[in-house]
Structure formats: structure tokens, C-alpha cells
Amino acid sequence: MIDMTKWQEDNTRYLAAAIAGIRARLVKLAGHERHAEPECPIPALELPRPAIDPEPETRSMWRWFGRRAPDRGATITPKPTVTTPQAIEPPKTESKALASAPDMAPPPALVTLATRLRLSAFEQDILLLCTAMELDTGIAGLCARAQGDSARAYPTFALALALFDSPSWEALSPERPLRYCRLIEINQPGGHPLTTSQLRADERIVNYLKGLNYLDDRLAPMLAPFEAPKELGTKPASQKDVEDTIFGRLRQVKPGEPVSPILLLGGDTPTKELVASSVVSALVMRLYRMPANLLPAQAADMESFARLWQRESLLLPGALYLDASNIEPESPAGQAVTLLLSRSQGLTFLDARDAWPGLPAGALSIEVSKPTAAEQYALWREALGEAAGENPSRLAAQFDLGAAQIRQIAGEAAAEPPSAPLEQRLWDTALAATRPRLDALAQHIEPKAKWDDIVLPALEIGLLHEIADQVSQRSKVYQDWGFAEKTSRGLGITALFAGASGTGKTMAAEILANHLRLGLHRVDLSSVVSKYIGETEKNLRRLFDAAEEGAMILFFDEADALFGKRSEVKDSHDRYANIEVNYLLQRMESYRGLAILATNTKSALDPAFVRRLRFIVDFPFPGIPERKAIWQKVFPAATPVGTLDFDRLARLNVTGGHIANIALNAAFRAAHLGTPVTMP
Numbered sequence: 001m002i003d004m005t006k007w008q009e010d011n012t013r014y015l016a017a018a019i020a021g022i023r024a025r026l027v028k029l030a031g032h033e034r035h036a037e038p039e040c041p042i043p044a045l046e047l048p049r050p051a052i053d054p055e056p057e058t059r060s061m062w063r064w065f066g067r068r069a070p071d072r073g074a075t076i077t078p079k080p081t082v083t084t085p086q087a088i089e090p091p092k093t094e095s096k097a098l099a100s101a102p103d104m105a106p107p108p109a110l111v112t113l114a115t116r117l118r119l120s121a122f123e124q125d126i127l128l129l130c131t132a133m134e135l136d137t138g139i140a141g142l143c144a145r146a147q148g149d150s151a152r153a154y155p156t157f158a159l160a161l162a163l164f165d166s167p168s169w170e171a172l173s174p175e176r177p178l179r180y181c182r183l184i185e186i187n188q189p190g191g192h193p194l195t196t197s198q199l200r201a202d203e204r205i206v207n208y209l210k211g212l213n214y215l216d217d218r219l220a221p222m223l224a225p226f227e228a229p230k231e232l233g234t235k236p237a238s239q240k241d242v243e244d245t246i247f248g249r250l251r252q253v254k255p256g257e258p259v260s261p262i263l264l265l266g267g268d269t270p271t272k273e274l275v276a277s278s279v280v281s282a283l284v285m286r287l288y289r290m291p292a293n294l295l296p297a298q299a300a301d302m303e304s305f306a307r308l309w310q311r312e313s314l315l316l317p318g319a320l321y322l323d324a325s326n327i328e329p330e331s332p333a334g335q336a337v338t339l340l341l342s343r344s345q346g347l348t349f350l351d352a353r354d355a356w357p358g359l360p361a362g363a364l365s366i367e368v369s370k371p372t373a374a375e376q377y378a379l380w381r382e383a384l385g386e387a388a389g390e391n392p393s394r395l396a397a398q399f400d401l402g403a404a405q406i407r408q409i410a411g412e413a414a415a416e417p418p419s420a421p422l423e424q425r426l427w428d429t430a431l432a433a434t435r436p437r438l439d440a441l442a443q444h445i446e447p448k449a450k451w452d453d454i455v456l457p458a459l460e461i462g463l464l465h466e467i468a469d470q471v472s473q474r475s476k477v478y479q480d481w482g483f484a485e486k487t488s489r490g491l492g493i494t495a496l497f498a499g500a501s502g503t504g505k506t507m508a509a510e511i512l513a514n515h516l517r518l519g520l521h522r523v524d525l526s527s528v529v530s531k532y533i534g535e536t537e538k539n540l541r542r543l544f545d546a547a548e549e550g551a552m553i554l555f556f557d558e559a560d561a562l563f564g565k566r567s568e569v570k571d572s573h574d575r576y577a578n579i580e581v582n583y584l585l586q587r588m589e590s591y592r593g594l595a596i597l598a599t600n601t602k603s604a605l606d607p608a609f610v611r612r613l614r615f616i617v618d619f620p621f622p623g624i625p626e627r628k629a630i631w632q633k634v635f636p637a638a639t640p641v642g643t644l645d646f647d648r649l650a651r652l653n654v655t656g657g658h659i660a661n662i663a664l665n666a667a668f669r670a671a672h673l674g675t676p677v678t679m680p
Contacts, residue, residue, distance in 0.1 A: 002106065007105075007106065007211075010104050010108070011104070011109055011210075011211045012210070014104070014110070015109075015110065015131075015210065019128065019131070019132040019135060019136055019139075022125070022128050022132045023132065023136065023138070023142065026139065026142035026143065026145075026163065027142065030142055030145035030146040109213075113205070113209065113315065116314040117183070117314060117315075118177060119177055119178075120168065120171065122164055122167055122168045122171050126155075126160045126171060127205070129159070129199075130184050130201035131201045131209055133154065133200070134200075134201055134206050141153060143156075146162075147159055152196070154198045154199065155199045155200075156197060156198065156199060157172055157194065157195040157196075157197075157199065158195040158196050160199075161195070172194065181310065182307060182308060182311065184199050184201055186200075187199075187200065204216045213315065213316065215288070216312055218308060219309060219312060222290055222294045222295075222305075224288065224290070225286065225288055225289075226287040226288065226289045228274070228278075228281065233379070234378070234379070234382055235278075235403075236375040236378075237375065238372060239271060239274065239275060239368075239403070242275050242368055243275055243278055245364075246262055246279050246366070247282075249262070249364045250279075258344070258345040259348070260360055260364065261344060261350055261359060261360060261363045261364075262347070262349050262350070262363070262366070263355075263356055263359065263365040263366070264351050264352070264366060264368045265354065265366065265367045266353065266369055267545045270402040270404045271368055271370060271371075271403065272349070272351050273289070273351075274402070275368055276319070276349040280319045280347070286316050286318040287319050287321055288319070289323060290320060290321070290323065292333050295333060295336040296336065297336060299339075302336060306339075306343040309344075309346075310344070310345050313346035314346065317346075319346065319347035319348065319349065320344070320347070320348045320349070321349045321351065322337060322340070322341075322350050322351065325352060325353055327352075329352075329358070337350070337356075338357075338358040338359075342358075344360075370400055370401065371403060373397075373478075373479055373484070376401060377393065378392075379406045379407070380396055380406055383406055383407050383410035383411075384414075384426075387422055389423070394427075394475065395426060395430060396475060396479075397475030397479070398474075398518070399430050399549070399550055400548050400549050400550075400592065401434075401549065405433065408433075409426065409430050412429050413428075413429045416429075427517060427551075430550070430551065431519055431550060431551060434546075434549050434551070434552070435552075441543045441546065443521065443523075444521055445506075445513075445521065445555070446520075447511070447513035447520050449510040449511045450511060450514060452633070453511070454507050454511060455629045455630045455633070455656065456504060456619065457620065457626075460618065460619065463615055464511065464512065464617065466615070467493065467615055467617075468515050470493055470614075471493060471512075471594055474491065491592045492548075492591045492592040492595065493615070494595045494612060494614055494615075495594075495596050495597070495614065495615035495617060496559075496596075496597045496599070496602070496610070496616045496617065497596055497597065497598045497599075497617050498600075498616065498618050499618060499619025500619070500621055501600055501655070501657065502657025503621060503622070503655050503657070504619050504656050504657075506522075506555070508617070508619070509553060519551060519552045519553065520553045521553070521554060521555065522557055523554060523555065541587070544587050548592050548593050553594045554593065556595070556597045558599065558600070559598055559605070560599045560601055588612055597613075602616075624650045627649070627652070627654070627659065628646050628649070628650035631646045631649045634659055635663055635677065639667060639677060641676055641677045642675075642676040642677060642678035643679070644677070644678070644679060
């Protein structure tokens with residue numbers, strides 16, 4: 001284990017010795033004798049932090065590239081050294097500090113920075129000169145005397161060209177690291193020559209050389225460190241396969257080459273984050289997460305951001321996780337993402353639902369899915385331990401969750417007071433965790449109806465019970481009995497409720513949700529259907545994905561408006577309308593949850609939909625016996641009811657929905673008159 005306190009002390013001595021050499025050169029150039037000691041020695045830091053990760057070099061990023069690197073996280077091959085003045089020898093103590101640099105582990109911060117950013121010896125000297133200006137108050141006066149101008153009490157390129165051995169004009173190029181990576185700032189008023197303009201070391205770089213390694217303050221508001229869960233448990237095989245694919249691509253990257261972006265496809269952001277975090281952790285790097293909509297919109301600001309992040313990715317070293325899961329590539333934010341990826345040199349993960357156009361050549365696109373049903377079962381059993389019981393089977397059958405979500409739900413349910421059985425706490429916690437994503441797309445209905453509340457012929461009641469039985473036994477039939485391996489279609493259930501308005505379709509959906517303890521959401525067509533081409537499919541995709549994640553019943557009321565027959569193509573509007581229907585057909589095929597379509601006119605539905613429906617339940621107009629039974633059940637037990645002639649009421653030719661409205665209005669009239677509900 002590296003003693004970072006000792007490293008901090010050695011780094012401080014090394015930097016002080018290097019600055020002493022700079023001071024000696026300035027003294028000679030100014031024509032004065034060298035002072036014995038600096039006027040303002042560099043103070044030791046009370047809270048040292050490593051300039052680079054202290055883990056052994058064998059775990060560095062270069063391990064995955066199949067090569068041995070001079071330093072952890074570097075992306076270049078040569079390892080430059082900091083040159084010291086040759087004309088004037090520093091004192092023995094300073095020479096000893098400089099000579100000890102090769103033995104420091106990790107190396108001094110200046111050597112690490114020079115290695116990772118590919119600084120030449122002359123560029124290192126310029127950076128040291130600017131750093132000395134910040135850390136030694138006597139440097140300003142020496143700069144003025146060395147330049148023969150009291151007004152130039154600061155470093156300049158001209159001073160550096162005269163001060164150091166082997167000067168190079170190339171260091172002044174905007175494409176060289178000093179300027180490209182913003183290591184130094186140039187105060188160049190209009191018309192002022194570049195060589196005599198004031199130079200100043202960037203604050204972040206000065207602190208880095210002192211041993212403080214932190215994310216640049218200009219990037220900190222947009223980037224957040226990603227903290228992986230401490231208790232990861234067993235890693236699903238599907239997730240490990242994705243990570244192995246990424247490592248295989250990284251091994252092909254040669255030192256000095258930029259790393260192509262890695263596109264993580266699919267809608268499971270938590271699993272994508274775990275994959276990225278696992279890869280970055282193995283490379284001994286830090287992962288930073290950024291929502292793509294925070295990227296600068298202006299080209300100049302984007303250029304500044306890209307350069308600063310490129311610098312930070314090398315110094316930390318770090319990787320970027322760019323979340324564009326809710327952004328379209330053609331939007332302004334999407335265009336900013338594409339521009340950043342074209343400029344990115346380091347490891348960048350892009351979280352997107354679908355393929356992203358305009359990626360740089362060599363970009364890796366890989367699908368990241370939630371763990372399989374069998375893997376989720378194993379994760380639930382591992383998370384619950386001895387208290388698992390039958391819960392893993394039930395939960396894996398109804399919920400489609402990632403590893404992190406499963407462990408979080410299991411932990412929250414176990415931590416709750418045992419006022420209810422663990423089975424109920426787990427189920428309620430999982431429902432609460434998966435509901436928020438769906439509420440923006442559909443209306444939540446609190447199911448209250450029970451089996452005794454509905455009046456239907458025996459055949460239809462039997463079909464409803466069969467739907468409930470199939471939903472509750474899905475795990476046993478599909479997983480334990482192997483039927484999942486025999487079908488390529490979705491593992492869910494789709495039912496059609498057809499009948500006139502008020503015949504009990506919504507009540508039947510409530511009964512199923514109540515009996516199965518599932519969430520019930522009525523799809524809001526106004527929030528799904530869009531007049532803009534392609535938007536309806538996107539909304540439906542988000543709707544189905546969110547519903548599959550949780551134990552939800554999707555209830556499409558007036559489904560004929562959305563699932564209508566495909567029309568003959570006469571213009572572009574017909575063509576895109578048919579595309580929407582085709583997409584719905586495909587999505588219904590793969591949907592693994594329970595979807596209920598309700599319609600008043602079954603004949604208006606596309607025949608292709610009808611073929612894909614497992615259950616078709618007709619809700620007939622109630623006859624006199626059915627209407628009498630509805631009247632007898634419509635009043636709650638607490639309602640004061642007088643003598644009612646149910647036979648006479650049953651002769652009213654109305655549906656169950658109308659009967660409920662009549663009963664409610666009668667109750668309000670009776671309450672106003674202060675009497676029980678009577679025939680009048």
C-alpha cells in the first residue's frame with residue numbers, strides 16, 4: 001500500500017527543487033547572484049491527496065491494452081523528465097530531491113502530467129515557470145529584471161525562449177498541449193504580441209502539481225461522480241458478457257490512439273450504469289455521469305468543454321457516461337452529443353435507446369438488456385437469503401428489474417417495520433418503485449371492485465377467472481415447465497373486452513388488478529397519439545417498456561381509436577398511419593405483461609390484432625335477470641335503503657353503468673331530503 005502522506009511530502013520537495021532551478025536561471029539571466037533560499041518556500045499541504053490512483057500498476061488501464069505503460073492511465077509511450085538548469089547547479093538538498101524522482105511511487109505530479117499530456121522538456125519548463133509565479137513571491141521581480149522591464153513582472157514566451165535550453169517555437173502552437181489543454185492562460189490584449197503577453201498557469205494545474213487531484217470547477221456543475229453500489233453480489237452472466245465484449249474492444253486500442261465511443265443500447269439505464277462502472281473500476285479510473293441536455297449549445301462553449309474534459313480524463317484519469325436515453329439524435333442536444341463524441345479522445349459511454357447516427361468510425365454499439373427471468377430469480381433469491389421462500393418466483397414472474405433495483409427493493413422491504421408479511425412488503429415496494437415512470441403516460445386507477453360486484457354470464461365470468469389464473473401461474477408454466485423455450489413471442493397475456501358502454505369492461509379490469517394485486521393504468525390516448533410522424537411509436541415504446549418493468553395492467557379504453565384497421569395507402573398520411581399499426585402489432589407480440597383492450601365496436605379492430613389476442617371476452621347488454629342482480633348489489637351496505645321493487649327496476653332497459661349512476665343520484669336526493677333511498 002502506498003503511503004500517500006510520504007508521497008505528498010516527497011512531491012512537495014520535488015516541486016520546490018524544480019522551482020529553485022527556475023529561480024536560479026532567472027537570477028543568472030537577470031545578472032544577479034542567486035539567493036540562498038526562496039523568499040516564499042512552498043508550504044506543505046495538511047490534507048494531501050494523491051495525484052494519481054495509488055493502486056498497483058498491474059491493474060491500470062494498460063493492462064487491458066495488453067501493454068506495460070510508464071504510468072497508470074497514460075495514453076502515450078514516451079515518459080519525459082523535468083529538465084533542471086545546467087548552467088547553475090541547485091543546492092545539494094534540491095539536487096537530491098530532483099534525483100529521487102525515479103524512485104517515487106507514484107511519480108511526482110509534474111512527471112505524471114508531462115507523461116499523460118505529452119509535454120516536451122521545453123513545455124515543462126514553461127509550465128514550471130508559470131507555476132513558480134504562483135508559488136514563489138520572488139519570481140515576479142526576477143521576471144521583471146530578467147526582461148529588463150519593471151512592467152513585465154510576469155512570465156512570457158519571450159522570457160522562456162531566452163531562459164531555457166533547447167527552446168522550441170512549436171510550444172506556442174494552439175495545437176500543442178500548453179494551449180490546447182488550457183494548461184496556461186494568455187493575457188493578450190488586442191494587437192499585443194504573443195511572445196510578450198502575460199502567461200499564467202491554470203489554477204487546476206497548479207493544484208494538481210501540488211498534489212491535489214480533483215475535477216475542474218468549470219466541469220463540476222455538469223458532471224457527477226458515479227458511485228457504484230457497495231453490495232453488488234453475484235454478477236448476472238448476461239451483464240458479464242457485455243463487459244467482456246467491451247474489454248475485448250479496449251484491448252485492441254494501441255497506446256496513443258483515441259478510444260472510440262461505446263454506445264450502450266436499450267432502455268435499462270441502471271444496468272448500463274453498472275456495466276460502465278464495472279469496466280471503469282477494472283481500469284482503475286473514475287466514472288462521471290452527465291445528462292446530455294447539459295451540454296453547451298454554442299460551438300465555442302462546446303469546444304472549451306471538450307478540451308477541458310479531455311484534459312481531466314487524462315489527469316484523473318476518468319471516463320464519461322453520457323446519458324442521452326431521452327434525447328433524439330436530431331435535436332439540438334443530440335447534435336451536441338454527436339459533436340462531443342467526434343472530439344472525444346478518452347473512454348466515453350453513450351446511453352441511448354436506439355442506434356445513434358453520426359458516431360465516429362470504430363464506435364462500439366452493444367445491446368444491454370435486463371437480466372433474464374432465470375437471472376432475476378437468482379438475484380431475488382440471493383438478495384432475500386433465508387427469507388426468500390416463494391417470493392423470488394412470484395417477483396421474477398411479474399416484475400422485469402435490473403440487479404441494482406432488485407437489491408434495492410429487497411433491502412428497503414427488509415428494513416421496513418414488520419407490520420405486514422415480508423411477501424406484501426416486497427410486492428408493495430416493487431410496485432412503488434416501478435410506478436412513477438408510467439404515470440406520465442397513463443392514468444393510474446385505484447382498483448376497488450371485487451368479484452361479487454360484477455354481473456356477467458357464467459361463460460364470461462369463467463374467462464375472467466382463466467385470465468387471472470394464467471397471469472398468476474406464468475412463472476411455473478413458462479420457466480419451470482419450459483414453455484418459454486418453445487415460443488419466440490412475448491410471455492404476456494392480451495385480452496379484448498368488447499361490449500357497449502357501461503357493460504362492465506372497466507370494472508372487470510379493476511377486479512383482475514385487485515385480485516392479482518397489480519397496478520392498473522388506463523392509457524391516455526391524448527398523451528400517446530401525436531400528429532407528428534414517428535412520435536406515436538416513440539410514446540408507445542416508452543409506455544410498453546415502463547409497463548413491462550413493473551407488475552402493471554395496461555388498459556386501452558376505446559382501443560379501436562388506436563388499434564383500428566389499416567387503410568389502403570392513398571397518401572403519406574395513410575402510409576405513416578399504417579406504420580403505427582404495424583409497430584403496434586410487433587410490440588403486442590413482444591409484450592410480456594397483461595394488456596386489456598376495451599372497445600365498443602369489435603368489428604372496427606384490425607383483424608391482425610384479433611388473431612394475436614389470447615382472450616376475447618364479450619360483455620353483453622344485460623337482460624332482466626342480470627339487471628335485477630345489478631340493482632340488488634349497487635347500494636353499499638351502509639346506505640339506508642327503503643323498500644325497493646327490484647323486479648320493476650330491472651325492466652328499465654339500461655346497462656350496469658347507467659344503473660350505478662341512477663343509484664348514486666338517488667342517494668344524493670335521499671340525503672338531501674333526509675330519507676332512505678326509496679322507489680320515488
